[in-house]
Structure formats: C-alpha cells, structure tokens
Amino acid sequence: MILALTSFIEELRAVGVPVSMVEAIDAAHAVAHIDLADRQALRAALAATLVKQARHLPAFEAAFDVFFGTASSPEPAPGEPTIASGAAAASGGSGGDGAEELMAAIAAALHAGDEAGLRDLVRRAVNELSGLQPGRPVGGRYYFYRVMQRLGVDRLRQQLIEAIAVEEALAHRIATEDIAAMLELLEVEVRREVVRRLVADRGPQAVAQTLRAPLLEDIDLMHATRDELARIEAAVGPLARKLATRLAQRRRHGRKGRLDVRRTIRRSLQHGGVLLDPSFKPPRKSKPELVLLCDVSGSMATFARFTLQLTFSLAAQFSNVKVFAFVDALDDVTRFFGPGRDLAAALDQLASEAKIVWQDGHSDYGHAIDDFVAGHLDKVTPRSTVLITGDARSNYRDPRVEAFADIAAEARAVYWLNPEASRYWNTGDSVMARYAPYCDAVREVRTIRQLEQFVEDLILPPSPALRAVALAQSRQ
C-alpha cells in the first residue's frame, strides 16, 4: 500500500498539485484507519489529506481512478479483448448491429438506474467496441471517444431530447438536464472502464502520463480548447473575488496613518486618563486609475476578454477604469462595460458597434496609438496606470514609438501584457522591443496564474520616484 501511495503522490506532484511531506505522512496515517476495500473511503481519506484546494480536485480524481480504480473492481475482467474482436471492431464502421443492441440495453439500464447492470454492459461495450490492443501505446482518451462514438451516444442524446413530450420551457429544460445527467453517468463509467483496462495492461504510471492534463491555472490561453476556455471563464470569477479581498486587506493594513488625538484621548478616559491605547487615523486610500488598451483582433480577443473580466471584477480596487479597444483603429468602449453589465453582451456590442477597424482589420499598433494620442491623451493623468494587452504584432507597419512615448510620459506607469511566449517576441512582425523601453514592465501572461500575479503587483505599484529612476536606466 505504501508503494502505491508514494507513486500516487508522485503523480499528483507531477501534475502540479503540491503535496508536502507532512501531508504524505498524514495520508499514510489516514489510510491505516480505513477499510481498504472501500474505494469511497480511500478516496475520501486521500482527498482530505493530500488535496488542499478545491480546484485541484479534478486532477486528484483523475489520478485516483488510474491508481486505485482497479482495487475494488467487484469481479475480474472477463478476459482481455482478443485481437480478433479488436480487428472486427476496427473494420465495422460506426454502430454495427452489436453496438445498437448494446446501446439499447445500456439505455434501459440507465432508465432503471441499475448501476451494476450498467457496469457490466459498459464492460462489454469497451470489450467489443474500443479496439483496444494490448501493448499499443495509445492515449486513453482515444479509446474513450471511440467507444462513445461507436455506441452512438450522441445519437441517443438527440433521440431522447426529441422524444421529450412536454412543451413548457421549464419542464423541457429539466427533462433535457435529466438526460444529460444520465448520459454523464455513462460517460464516467466508460472512462473508468477504459482506464481500468489500460492500467491492467501497462501499469498506472504509464497511463497516468497519457491522461495528464495541466491544471486550470496553467492552461495556455492562446491554445486553449473551447471547453477549457469555458472552465477558465467560470474560474476567473471566484479568483477575482479572492484577489479583490486580498488586495483590499493589504491596502487597509499596509501602514498606519497619523495619530488620531481626539480618539486617543477619548479612549484614555477608560484607563483614568493614561494614554495607553493610541488610535490612528486610517491612511487615505489612493486607488490607481486604470486605462486599458486591448488588442481585440483574432486570437488576442480571448486574452483581452480575460483581462477585462478580471479588471471589472476588481473594479472596486480602481478609482476609475477606461477601456479602449483596437484592431487597426481605436475606440473608447468604456460605455459597454460597468458594474452589472454582462461581459459577453458587452463584447458582442463591442464587436458590432465600436469603431475599431479602419482599413483592413489587421492589427496596426501604430495607428491605434496615434488615434489614442489624438483623441484621448487627456484621459491619461499622472495617477493613471496604462495597461496594454496584445502581442505587438503590427503587420510590419510603423509602430509610432514616439507617440507611445508621449503616452508613457503622461502616465504613472505603463504595463504591457503579452500573451505570446517570450521566446517568440521580436520575431517576424513583433515589435515588442521597440515599445519595451517605454514600459515599466512587459510581462508574458499566458496563463491565469500569470495574470493573477500581475494584477496583484499592479495594484501596489512602485512609487513615482523609483519609477523615474528605473525608466532612466532602461532607456540608456
């Protein structure tokens, strides 16, 4: 058991879930108190001792299925799939007679809520339809999708939804969700069974490696799938709230203000006039003003979206936020955003109503910066922090560095967030290096973790004097 536990912990660490030595020891203690045959108990014990953040739980679940999924399998697998059945499965296109019959039985088991029956059927399905061959180094996801596709799960979903008899919207929605929940159960079972088979064949370490997925905060935003983006979007909300609380606390407790004489004397009366307990005025809060310039062309739009989402969740941390969007022309789009406004709707509006395209709809940083200097430079004050998001790929047009310098001269600080990996900067049409000398910092921000770190730094910016020194140095 200890051996299994240590390799399980190694896997968790490899995915990025931090597990300390003490926690590992706790896990070993916990395991001593439970019934090892009870998978649910083992799962609870390990989750409670090894995972200390809710957002790491999915990674834990995945690894757990690989390492301990087989432990309590009620009966041995009914023989490894033969090459013949694998070949037959491979040749018979999607959904042969066997598959349809099997699917009907599975649907019946799902309706009846018969878990044991469902498990048997799924076992059969994986056996007959996955085409799984011992020793072939193929990722687990492949077999999963193959089984699901050959069973015709999507078709079943369609049929079930079409068969819903009720008209009323609410009831219809509920029925649809019932179907989704039911099919998800099937999905989970198939996934487990595939993993179980693979582990039996190749051992847990190898399988875990093929199934490894990055933690949410480490997913590259530029290359995220639609599904990942949805999950990230859902995660940004709570993350921003968390960040806001932390920042508000830090500001409040950063330093004490001047002595509050009136309150100190009033308090001293309790102690017979002895000034035991001095009281201080809270310091005046200085909140930064934020001017955001977002490149919303093509792939940059995704990134701009997360920046905007995070910024507006933190609106209370800034005294004023102005948003400008550009592709090759720039427009003030602040009016679309604001407390209570729906971000998705705002982005739609932005795309249809804002004047952000001038000529051909390819990014032109130079022209956008000219637009800003011509029309909006007065919105940058010595209290404003200017934040630019984009890859600085200006399609070989004049970057207008002089105009950019004008903005930098007015602002309190200028930051550039580049969602591209820093090794690609200044290759091709990227002119990052031209702008960099006028920025207080240029950051590579490809993941939510980096974005979070940046926003935290942003809200406690360097003092103006330090900034002048740093800028002077960087320009030499």
Place this chain on the structure above:
Amino acid sequence: MSFEWTSPAEIADSFKKYGYLADGHISQVVYLADRLQKPILAEGPAGVGKTELAVTLAKAAERRLVRLQCYEGLDEAKALYEWNYHKQLLRLQADEGKPWDDLEGDIFGEDFLLTRPLLDAITSPEPVVLLIDEVDRIEIETEALLLEVLDSFQVTIPELGTITATSRPLVVLTSNNTRELSEALKRRCLFLHIGYPSVDRERAILLARVPELSETMAARIAKVVRSVRDLKLRKAPSVSESIDWARTLLALGADDVEAGVTGDTLGVLLKYQEDIDRAAKELELPVADDGS
C-alpha cells in the same frame, strides 16, 4: 484515548437524527478527524451547510459548541485570552502599600484572565467542539495565532506559561474561499470540500428539512434549482435558499413547481435583481410585475 465513533456509517446515522445528511465523503472525513485528532477545514460556497456541520457534530457527540466567529481585525485579545485590565487596576488600588513582588504574582494569575473561545475550548474540563467560522476573513498574519492551538492543542501565555489542553476538542474550520489560506494552516487540517449537492442529495436534504414536502415536490424543486445553478449568475442559490424556497412554495399551497409560481418566487432563490432577470429570461419564466 477514546474515540467518539466506531465507523463512518455510525456518524452518518447519528447526524441524520439531527437533520443533517452527511454523504459518504463527509462522514468519512469526520471519522478520520476523530481518529487522527486533526481539525477539519470545510470549504465551499456559502450556504451549503459548513457551519451546520460543526453544529451537528456538537449535537451528535453531545459536546458543548465553542464558536469563534472570525472577522477582519480579529486579534489575540478576542480569540485567545485577555488580561482583565479593570480587575487588575482595582486589585492594585485595593492592595496599595503591599510590596511589588507580591502584587506582580497576584495580578497575573488565572483569576485575572479572561478566556476567549480558543483558550476556552482547550481548558474546558469536558471535551468540546470548536468551530472557527469563516477563517478566511482574518488576515494572513493572524492565522499564525491559530497554529499552536490547532496542532498541539496548547496556548502559550507569556506571564503564565503554556496551557495544555485538558481535553481534546474536535475542531471544524470553515472557509468561503475568499482568499487562499496559508500553507501552514492547511497542512494541519483535513480538507473537506462541500459543493452544491447532487439532485438526489438535495431532494433528500429538502425532505429532511421540510418534512411536510411531498416526494415529487422535493424532486421537482431540486431539479429546478439545478437548472438555476447551471446559469451564469452572480450568486447561485445555496442549499439554505432552496430550503427557504421549498417552505415558500408550501406556504403558497403550490402543489407543483410550474413556471408561473417559479417566476413569482424567484426572489427567494436569487438575491440580485440582475440574476432574477437573467434566470427569468433563460428559463422563460413569467416574472411578477413589481412596477420596476
């Protein structure tokens, strides 16, 4: 060392008596906390029964509940102990003229100590359940204050020395996850994430909490609540809100959850006007005309 329970199933049973439905995961973690003498850190959205867990734990174990409500600015004097300053002053005045050495020993004795929840929990002659509620509200520096109590069940008072627990409390910390807790604190705890319940579990909770509810109504309510939680809302309805909603529907005499009555009572489930508007739109509910 004696333990409260012999198996997780026993925990689930005794919790049920007090109207708390612990699923396998929760009862297993509580069981381990009892065995390993470790605090439970319960985390999850507001209103899923984190505090309720501690309250029920106290009832089921027949222990007194000591509660420390955390808030920003909570300090040693409010959490651990405080010297009873006024009493000390009075003592000094009453004993005027005595030599200093006598006085010093006197006024820093246990008589002059005001116990606050943490000290109370470990000095209690009977074992207690200690609930440290919303621990994410205190500053990260203040967390350090809890560490000594949580891992060795002792409190060090400079003038008195170290006070060790006479009885081991069962400790539950709750967090709404508004900020990351420190590693040091997390390491000392068993982590328990309580999320929104599944439809089946929510139905069971509704039936346990609102016994007058019929089976079918409970199932319907649970399903509508699931739909509402699936929407992108500022604040998704919590379990306590769905219980409130069930009571509301009962009071209105509704015998089915259809669109009309759902629309009229959305305000019980959702607490932001924008959320109500959105839910009404997405679920195609008629909304009560409130003149706005």
